[in-house]
Amino acid sequence: MIGKLVAQADIVEIVGQKTELRRRGRELVGLCPFHVERQASLTVSPEKKLWHCFGCGRGGGVLHFIAECESCTMGEAARLLGERLGIPLSPLNAAEHKAWVEAQERDRATTDLLARICAAAAEKLPDSPGLDYLRGRGLSADALTAFGVGYSPDDALVREIARTAPDAVVEASGIFSTGRSMWCQRIIVPLGHGERVISIYSRSADTGPCEKPHLYLAGRPRPLFNADRSNRHEPVLIVEGILDAISAWQLGYANVIGTGGTDVSDDSLHELRCVERVLICFDAEVKTVDGRAEEPGRQAALELSARLGSIGVRADVVDIPLPDGEAKCDVNDLLRAGTTPEEFRALLDDAMPPATFARRHSLESPMYLLEVIEDGYIYREAEYEYRVDSFNFGGGEGGVKCTLSISKDDQRIGRDKVSLSSAKERRRCANACADLTEAQREHVQRHLLALEDELVKLAIDDSPDAGVEERAADPMTAEERDEALALLRDDDFLTIVADHLDALGVVGEDAPKVLTYLVMTSRITEEPLAACFKAQSATGKSHLLGRVARLCPPEDLRDVTRMTAHALYYAPADYVKGKFVIVRERAGGDDADYAIRTMLSERGLVLLVPTKDETGAIVFAEKRVNGPMAYAETTTKLNINLENETRVLEIHLDERSEQTERILARQRADATLAGIRRAAHADRIIRHHRNAQRLLRPLTVTIPYAPLLQFPAAQPRARRDQAKFMELIKTVALCRQYRKETKVATLGDEPVEYIEADMTDYTLAYRLSASLFASTLDELNPRSRDLLGGIRNMVEERVSQQPGWEESPVDEQERRILDVQFTRRDIGSYTHVRDRTLVDRLRPLEESGYLHVVQGGKGQQYVYKLSGLEAPDPRPSGLLTPEQLATRIRAARSDAPTHDEAQGEQTITRDRDASLAATQPRAEAQRMLNRGL
Numbered sequence: 001m002i003g004k005l006v007a008q009a010d011i012v013e014i015v016g017q018k019t020e021l022r023r024r025g026r027e028l029v030g031l032c033p034f035h036v037e038r039q040a041s042l043t044v045s046p047e048k049k050l051w052h053c054f055g056c057g058r059g060g061g062v063l064h065f066i067a068e069c070e071s072c073t074m075g076e077a078a079r080l081l082g083e084r085l086g087i088p089l090s091p092l093n094a095a096e097h098k099a100w101v102e103a104q105e106r107d108r109a110t111t112d113l114l115a116r117i118c119a120a121a122a123e124k125l126p127d128s129p130g131l132d133y134l135r136g137r138g139l140s141a142d143a144l145t146a147f148g149v150g151y152s153p154d155d156a157l158v159r160e161i162a163r164t165a166p167d168a169v170v171e172a173s174g175i176f177s178t179g180r181s182m183w184c185q186r187i188i189v190p191l192g193h194g195e196r197v198i199s200i201y202s203r204s205a206d207t208g209p210c211e212k213p214h215l216y217l218a219g220r221p222r223p224l225f226n227a228d229r230s231n232r233h234e235p236v237l238i239v240e241g242i243l244d245a246i247s248a249w250q251l252g253y254a255n256v257i258g259t260g261g262t263d264v265s266d267d268s269l270h271e272l273r274c275v276e277r278v279l280i281c282f283d284a285e286v287k288t289v290d291g292r293a294e295e296p297g298r299q300a301a302l303e304l305s306a307r308l309g310s311i312g313v314r315a316d317v318v319d320i321p322l323p324d325g326e327a328k329c330d331v332n333d334l335l336r337a338g339t340t341p342e343e344f345r346a347l348l349d350d351a352m353p354p355a356t357f358a359r360r361h362s363l364e365s366p367m368y369l370l371e372v373i374e375d376g377y378i379y380r381e382a383e384y385e386y387r388v389d390s391f392n393f394g395g396g397e398g399g400v401k402c403t404l405s406i407s408k409d410d411q412r413i414g415r416d417k418v419s420l421s422s423a424k425e426r427r428r429c430a431n432a433c434a435d436l437t438e439a440q441r442e443h444v445q446r447h448l449l450a451l452e453d454e455l456v457k458l459a460i461d462d463s464p465d466a467g468v469e470e471r472a473a474d475p476m477t478a479e480e481r482d483e484a485l486a487l488l489r490d491d492d493f494l495t496i497v498a499d500h501l502d503a504l505g506v507v508g509e510d511a512p513k514v515l516t517y518l519v520m521t522s523r524i525t526e527e528p529l530a531a532c533f534k535a536q537s538a539t540g541k542s543h544l545l546g547r548v549a550r551l552c553p554p555e556d557l558r559d560v561t562r563m564t565a566h567a568l569y570y571a572p573a574d575y576v577k578g579k580f581v582i583v584r585e586r587a588g589g590d591d592a593d594y595a596i597r598t599m600l601s602e603r604g605l606v607l608l609v610p611t612k613d614e615t616g617a618i619v620f621a622e623k624r625v626n627g628p629m630a631y632a633e634t635t636t637k638l639n640i641n642l643e644n645e646t647r648v649l650e651i652h653l654d655e656r657s658e659q660t661e662r663i664l665a666r667q668r669a670d671a672t673l674a675g676i677r678r679a680a681h682a683d684r685i686i687r688h689h690r691n692a693q694r695l696l697r698p699l700t701v702t703i704p705y706a707p708l709l710q711f712p713a714a715q716p717r718a719r720r721d722q723a724k725f726m727e728l729i730k731t732v733a734l735c736r737q738y739r740k741e742t743k744v745a746t747l748g749d750e751p752v753e754y755i756e757a758d759m760t761d762y763t764l765a766y767r768l769s770a771s772l773f774a775s776t777l778d779e780l781n782p783r784s785r786d787l788l789g790g791i792r793n794m795v796e797e798r799v800s801q802q803p804g805w806e807e808s809p810v811d812e813q814e815r816r817i818l819d820v821q822f823t824r825r826d827i828g829s830y831t832h833v834r835d836r837t838l839v840d841r842l843r844p845l846e847e848s849g850y851l852h853v854v855q856g857g858k859g860q861q862y863v864y865k866l867s868g869l870e871a872p873d874p875r876p877s878g879l880l881t882p883e884q885l886a887t888r889i890r891a892a893r894s895d896a897p898t899h900d901e902a903q904g905e906q907t908i909t910r911d912r913d914a915s916l917a918a919t920q921p922r923a924e925a926q927r928m929l930n931r932g933l
Contacts, residue, residue, distance in 0.1 A: 114197040121150025121188035138336040155183040177218035225258035244331040252341030262300035281318035306366035316351035355382030420452035484691035523630035524698040530631040535653035541634035551689035568595040603627035700754035701730035733757040790831040
């Protein structure tokens with residue numbers, strides 16, 4: 001009942017009756033009614049239904065606020081709230097009151113237990129290895145005593161103290177949940193408020209590498225270190241580590257807080273809300289990641305400054321200089337280097353605004369929400385401010401549209417209506433800003449892209465259904481239903497699919513476009529397919545995908561240009577379940593990489609969201625997004641993340657000049673009357689296929705001959721590739737379900753309808769996918785292999801023109817071929833591959849040893865020779881051909897076939913003589929084969 005009361009109560013309305021509130025970011029602030037103050041220190045979070053005052057420390061939920069105002073118990077506060085809401089509330093019975101009292105006593109006993117452990121550890125510190133370690137870090141005895149630092153040689157210390165406490169208290173303390181490593185040869189530091197120890201920080205005392213150097217009590221809150229002693233009206237120094245905070249104290253700056261890392265939680269950020277000014281002093285560190293220099297500490301400082309700015313706290317950044325030859329420096333390093341308190345204070349006095357700090361280190365300043373205004377928002381990025389009015393998130397192709405005002409140094413430099421989802425619009429908007437250099441305009445363009453992500457996330461967070469327009473299936477007339485059924489019952493259904501897509505403008509590419517159609521159809525299965533289309537820019541990847549998407553019922557399509565990092569997590573529960581999801585360009589889904597990958601593998605996402613209950617205790621709620629989903633994306637990259645690559649069908653488009661000529665010819669033909677007539681039939685084709693897709697039933701599909709199949713097992717990824725191949729067979733069978741008999745089997749007590757995949761289904765799946773699985777066994781990607789073939793042809797043409805070539809013996813011809821040297825320009829001129837693309841395709845040939853680099857490097861022209869004359873053809877797929885499978889089925893039949901094998905043979909011989917079906921594909925498969933698939 002109390003939970004129902006709290007859920008229905010409007011905390012903003014209740015608090016607002018006692019003090020005037022104004023919005024700051026996503027929260028509201030006002031003067032605390034419980035003590036005298038001039039500056040607002042009370043904050044209210046409508047989302048969490050919590051309030052907190054940083055002046056007097058009071059806080060909690062709506063019941064706590066009423067209890068404070070009325071000077072009554074929590075039970076009386078609940079009764080008053082019930083009267084206010086018109087919900088009668090019975091008083092706590094004896095058992096409920098007893099449970100509440102026991103919970104309060106257990107909390108006091110838990111903090112007492114943790115305090116006793118810390119006190120015992122402090123007694124162990126003298127003459128221990130821990131003291132030697134801390135002295136080596138330059139920390140004095142006074143500093144260690146001031147913060148109650150101790151040492152635990154082993155877990156006997158905590159076990160002895162735990163024997164004196166009840167089991168429920170020991171469990172609530174978490175002292176054994178973290179494991180024995182929390183207490184063995186570790187520095188122990190209490191965390192809490194005053195004498196009340198809420199948690200414990202444990203730090204390895206070993207100077208060498210350690211698997212877990214920093215540990216905290218599992219399941220306990222993690223308060224900011226030294227936050228209870230800090231003066232909120234003076235600049236508060238924020239440092240990463242606990243020992244860094246003690247070092248700053250020893251250097252004479254006592255107003256310091258340790259965050260325990262750069263990843264500051266929302267709760268910790270909440271504690272800093274009423275600080276007037278923050279100085280962020282994170283580690284100066286340079287790391288090399290994938291050949292790029294990164295500065296994680298400095299970048300984290302900028303991100304924290306943005307988050308603090310979003311809650312109205314001024315944050316400047318301290319620039320710790322890196323000593324010569326060093327890659328890392330923190331506050332403790334400064335202490336050990338002999339920095340004096342005066343020098344340390346001078347360093348803090350030189351703290352600079354985030355924009356200046358970002359420019360000094362060539363870092364990007366994060367954008368943050370500064371203020372919520374009527375009908376819009378104000379975002380800030382260091383020196384730039386972006387006011388968003390008339391914000392509209394249409395999702396999909398609509399994207400983010402708004403009226404945008406841009407200011408620099410508080411002077412407006414531009415105002416326009418803009419679609420932030422359009423690169424062209426972002427560029428136009430940035431160019432319209434007055435008095436900006438070209439570099440500054442590029443800077444603004446990056447801000448506008450980040451602003452799009454922020455607004456999309458804001459829309460999703462504020463309304464779970466923002467931007468999601470669920471469409472019901474269009475009504476189908478009896479005539480349209482008959483037309484759709486006729487299409488599904490046609491012997492040449494997949495051939496018709498290829499023809500219809502050709503009519504919609506997809507020239508050639510018969511295998512890729514039929515595969516894409518099958519991926520789209522697999523959305524109704526329990527194991528949908530996923531595909532990644534690889535080809536260089538302007539080859540028609542998005543065109544092909546877009547045309548297939550038009551054949552999908554709109555209610556089952558999720559077609560997006562870009563997907564932000566958190567979008568999938570915050571989508572409505574069934575937003576992608578059973579849908580065909582398209583991300584138009586691989587870079588558009590990079591931020592959401594992990595979420596997409598998890599959805600494809602686990603067929604669902606579970607987001608664990610921490611929040612607080614009415615008592616202020618941390619609790620967790622699950623946010624689920626259901627799958628599975630069929631998925632497709634496009635990319636210009638030759639190689640993508642292996643974790644993603646093994647989960648998708650890699651579909652390479654035809655980049656040869658012959659295909660380009662076919663496309664050009666089609667473009668010219670589309671401008672004629674015949675082309676216009678062909679385009680006029682597009683709506684009819686689209687309607688037929690959408691209705692046909694709606695009539696497909698998600699039946700179970702069995703493959704009777706599955707035990708007779710084989711799949712190459714040379715690589716571990718075969719475990720996923722075979723599953724994709726089997727699913728492809730099943731999807732082909734689903735498309736042909738109206739040509740099959742629907743059977744019924746009993747599983748447990750439930751009848752299950754199913755159909756069987758026949759030999760035609762296997763033949764079609766084999767013809768469509770054999771080259772796909774061959775490429776997974778090949779050390780070269782298809783584009784590099786095509787380039788290798790072009791290089792061999794170029795070299796052979798050169799040597800064939802040499803005198804005496806035809807009369808020379810074979811070994812002499814081979815030697816001449818291997819002696820020919822050629823440059824990248826030679827290769828590009830012969831193959832017509834562009835420079836940047838050429839470099840990407842050459843790299844695998846160099847790494848795999850197909851080309852020998854005679855000369856090359858920085859400032860030098862690259863010169864190559866062929867390393868050998870191995871056949872350039874890729875490895876075979878390793879799959880059984882239809883003829884080989886038919887032979888196996890006949891052999892199995894002659895050897896007393898099992899029931900499943902007999903079913904497979906029966907499937908093959910259903911419509912014609914068994915010997916004929918065993919050696920020839922069915923008519924539809926043969927026609928597809930004739931198309932070159």
